Amino acid sequence: MDCPICGEKNTKEFDRYSAERITNCYVNKRFKERYNQLLEHLGTFYPNGVCTRRQCSSCSFLYASPFKAGDSIFYKLAYEDRDFYPQEKWEYDFALSFLEKQNRTDLKVLEIGAGNGAFVRKILTRFAKKEDIFATDFSLGAISKLKELGINAYNEDIRNLFPTSLKDIKFNLICLFQSLEHMDGVVDFVKSLSSHLASNGRMIITVPNDKHIDFNESNHALMDLPPNHVSRWNVQSFIALCKQTELELEISEISNESFLSKTKLYLLYCYLKKAEEFGSFPHQIEQYKKVFRFIFKRLYIAFLGLIHIKSVFKLLNPELGETLFVVLKKS
Numbered sequence: 031m032d033c034p035i036c037g038e039k040n041t042k043e044f045d046r047y048s049a050e051r052i053t054n055c056y057v058n059k060r061f062k063e064r065y066n067q068l069l070e071h072l073g074t075f076y077p078n079g080v081c082t083r084r085q086c087s088s089c090s091f092l093y094a095s096p097f098k099a100g101d102s103i104f105y106k107l108a109y110e111d112r113d114f115y116p117q118e119k120w121e122y123d124f125a126l127s128f129l130e131k132q133n134r135t136d137l138k139v140l141e142i143g144a145g146n147g148a149f150v151r152k153i154l155t156r157f158a159k160k161e162d163i164f165a166t167d168f169s170l171g172a173i174s175k176l177k178e179l180g181i182n183a184y185n186e187d188i189r190n191l192f193p194t195s196l197k198d199i200k201f202n203l204i205c206l207f208q209s210l211e212h213m214d215g216v217v218d219f220v221k222s223l224s225s226h227l228a229s230n231g232r233m234i235i236t237v238p239n240d241k242h243i244d245f246n247e248s249n250h251a252l253m254d255l256p257p258n259h260v261s262r263w264n265v266q267s268f269i270a271l272c273k274q275t276e277l278e279l280e281i282s283e284i285s286n287e288s289f290l291s292k293t294k295l296y297l298l299y300c301y302l303k304k305a306e307e308f309g310s311f312p313h314q315i316e317q318y319k320k321v322f323r324f325i326f327k328r329l330y331i332a333f334l335g336l337i338h339i340k341s342v343f344k345l346l347n348p349e350l351g352e353t354l355f356v357v358l359k360k361s
């Protein structure tokens with residue numbers, strides 16, 4: 031399969047996973063019914079029973095082949111029992127400092143996948159009026175939170191809204207925080223976003239930093255598997271994306287979380303990876319009652335800190351920030 035961003039034919043296999051191996055990473059085999067449902071569902075994603083991850087030799091974009099993003103059935107089956115949502119504090123703060131430099135209070139803003147409105151709250155009245163803020167999310171709970179803020183909230187795919195409700199609107203700012211890596215068909219998608227940007231409009235996009243993901247995968251932490259994340263981005267791949275659209279890369283920045291914060295997240299990911307193994311101690315801890323789970327989970331995470339101490343020190347490298355932040359500008 032050619033590179034989905036730049037079309038380069040010279041791509042090489044990065045690694046490959048059977049549908050069963052992928053299923054193991056999302057649902058524990060002890061939930062037999064859900065496990066089998068997910069395995070069967072992933073069979074429709076990977077007709078040969080295998081998903082390959084490939085990397086482009088030109089723009090270094092890494093992508094799942096077949097390049098097919100998770101759908102609502104996948105997310106329902108895969109994430110039913112997870113209660114961990116990372117905070118996006120750094121990227122929101124960085125976005126706000128960028129907006130402050132723009133010195134405008136009349137922006138027309140679209141946020142895709144706005145969640146419960148954590149970012150919308152920060153820009154409301156300061157940079158945009160509530161009637162000029164538009165947001166989408168797939169969760170109905172999120173939509174009711176967004177509507178409480180008085181903004182325009184839609185429980186629909188943005189691709190359906192552009193030809194209808196948002197037809198004649200041009201935005202000054204479109205935000206996608208940690209969303210692009212979940213999507214297929216990205217070039218066409220970003221082209222359609224770009225066509226709804228006003229001249230000099232900006233797109234703020236954040237994705238996981240590819241070096242940080244590489245670090246996790248090669249240091250005992252969670253794997254970054256499709257069809258949740260179907261792509262891995264770096265600055266080169268964004269430059270290639272810009273060449274396919276009417277955008278230019280204005281800013282790129284790697285997040286600079288504290289060493290302590292990176293260590294905590296890394297060790298949590300190591301714990302979750304271990305908990306995927308049937309019969310492992312973390313796997314058993316996850317079945318304890320709440321108080322015991324709280325205590326033993328923290329003790330085990332401290333233990334992981336000791337046995338992975340060498341990996342922990344690698345996190346001092348500033349290139350291992352968790353997030354890549356880019357601003358794409360319409361010329």
Ligand SMILES: [Zn+2]
Nearest residue numbers: 033036086089
């Ligand atoms: Zn490429």
